Amino acid sequence: MAVVTVDFDGTLYQGNSFNVMFQAGQKEFTYKEWTTVYRHLTVALALGVTKGKNAFRHQFFKGFAKTFKGKTEAELDRFFEKLVDLGEKDIHYGLVEHVRKHQKKGDHVVILSGALRPFLKAFVKKIGLDVDIIGTELEYYPNGICTGEIGTIVNGDEKVRKVREWMFHKKRQGLLTDDTVWAYADSKSDLPLFEFAHYPVVVNPKSDIEKVAQQKEWPIIA
Template identity: 30%
Template structure:
């Protein structure tokens, strides 16, 4: 029996939103007008939680602080973000969930709406090779331009991007007897409904109501 295990990242494998947190972090670094950036960051996060996020507007906002910035500076800042923000919050139960799927021989992939600059090092902490996130455009010197490429992995885009990734592996949905997907967010309803085994993790109120209606199991990774 072949199984596919897909994991949302923010507020699922990690108990916070890495995109939102990195926005707070760049404000602390002084890369942006701190007060204005924090206010906009909070406004977009409220939209996200309500399922009403204008993704293009949010991406233009979130990617502006890293656009054109020296890569060494970016990587040093991200390493500090990992040390100060990410690593102290990773829960053993989340690591154990991923390890159970890996040890069972399942094909594992993190599917997140956060960009790959922020999330690749976090996926590495969980030992997950395959990561689907918002892919970022680079200029001739390798610096980020502030734009993105391809379909963003958000809402229905998570299905599109996962299908593309599977195709690159010479696979498709039908090659799996079981498709697991773990998520907290109402924005992930399309992929949860596509999975044979949807599991909600610390669900937001909108998703919790749907999970109760549909009988989807709920998982707590905070202990």
């Protein structure tokens, strides 16, 4: 029973999650919340120019999360369910079937992504997958109200750290006896995860990671 990690953005979900967030915000956000988003978006764009795509993405997530301050977990669950509905057409159902085949073999499937965990939770609910989820956490006060802050973004080397941690706990519980790891992902930022996995599979790759996959003879699926 192997461990199968599956990325979200660009892999299970082939649309642009940023666009979907903006679409949902147009229907849900107040003027004050939009002001918060655009203030942080300006900073994110500047960071994107100087430090790259991941810096942009991280700052955008932080700014977007600020709009959730004061909301309950139930309110946020409803918001992210609407988000998934807006992006339903871009779900990679072919890969969903790959995941189901792994499950039929008894493999442990983990959705592993830098996306916000409530978004991932709504996503797997929508497609009817019973899997574990590792994503970027929204933080809450003890009374269940969102603080507007996020935990460490699960990206790059952090993905490997999170998988190792997850596997350690599963072993202690007696639920995992096989260290074999599969990794389905799409991005060059996933190289640490691909190198960690015994069976890396590159999904719908951009040219940079496609070249790496060809050099290393990793399988590629569209």
